[in-house]
Amino acid sequence: MHIAVTGNIGAGKTTLTTMLSKHYGWDAQFEDVDHNPYLEDFYADMNKWSFALQIYFLGSRFRQVKEIRESGKNIIQDRTIYEDAHIFAENLNDMKLLSDRDFSNYASLFDLMKTFVSAPDLLIYLKSDVPNLVKKIYKRGREYEASISIEYLSKLNQKYEKWISNYTEGKLLIIEVDDLDFVEKPEDFGFILEKIDAELNGLF
Numbered sequence: 001m002h003i004a005v006t007g008n009i010g011a012g013k014t015t016l017t018t019m020l021s022k023h024y025g026w027d028a029q030f031e032d033v034d035h036n037p038y039l040e041d042f043y044a045d046m047n048k049w050s051f052a053l054q055i056y057f058l059g060s061r062f063r064q065v066k067e068i069r070e071s072g073k074n075i076i077q078d079r080t081i082y083e084d085a086h087i088f089a090e091n092l093n094d095m096k097l098l099s100d101r102d103f104s105n106y107a108s109l110f111d112l113m114k115t116f117v118s119a120p121d122l123l124i125y126l127k128s129d130v131p132n133l134v135k136k137i138y139k140r141g142r143e144y145e146a147s148i149s150i151e152y153l154s155k156l157n158q159k160y161e162k163w164i165s166n167y168t169e170g171k172l173l174i175i176e177v178d179d180l181d182f183v184e185k186p187e188d189f190g191f192i193l194e195k196i197d198a199e200l201n202g203l204f
């Protein structure tokens with residue numbers, strides 16, 4: 001079984017993925033952030049590094065897709081390949097930080113890869129508003145993310161809302177996380193588990 005956690009920067013994906021992996025005994029797959037050779041440069045100059053970063057994330061995420069297909073294990077994945085293309089790359093192109101030529105080159109590669117990608121059995125969308133995303137990004141304290149603007153997060157949130165409202169590839173669970181503190185409050189984590197268990201029961 002393949003579960004994926006989706007949502008904007010700072011929504012709580014990595015935290016929840018870690019907790020769910022422990023709770024259910026699933027293998028977790030995380031994003032390539034700490035050893036990513038472009039991310040810090042990207043935040044310093046998005047125009048210059050957007051294409052290189054998108055290609056890097058696409059390759060890294062496709063490698064995960066391949067592992068998920070081949071492993072036969074229950075896996076929980078922190079962010080999907082769809083978000084790279086439909087949220088981040090599209091938004092950079094809208095913001096003119098990724099040229100039309102580079103975006104079209106990227107999109108044709110993504111379309112080819114997509115033919116090998118199976119949607120997760122369950123997609124869990126962590127919905128959060130921009131002020132709360134800002135608070136959590138600040139709490140996490142990655143220095144290079146200090147330059148992330150409200151405008152960038154808002155545009156990404158709009159893309160997420162649009163993508164999620166059209167998502168029909170598999171089961172979808174939307175969790176509004178702004179009033180939940182699943183890190184500190186076991187009852188809030190319990191609330192999420194109940195929702196997930198209800199979805200999982202429908203899968204078997």
Ligand SMILES: Nc1ncnc2c1ncn2[C@@H]1O[C@H](COP(=O)(O)OP(=O)(O)O)[C@@H](O)[C@H]1O
Binds near residue numbers: 180
């Ligand atoms: N629901 C929550 N309540 C309180 N703190 C949270 C919550 N979700 C995430 N956090 C905190 O916010 C920060 C960012 O979370 P993270 O899991 O790294 O987000 P993401 O992977 O979606 O970018 C972390 O410091 C985490 O502990």
Ligand SMILES: Nc1ncnc2c1ncn2[C@H]1C[C@H](O)[C@@H](COP(=O)(O)O)O1
Binds near residue numbers: 009053
């Ligand atoms: N495809 C991407 N393009 C630009 N930036 C991306 C992409 N995928 C992830 N990121 C960034 C956003 C954050 O700064 C880090 C980690 O993501 P997070 O949502 O905090 O787990 O990578």
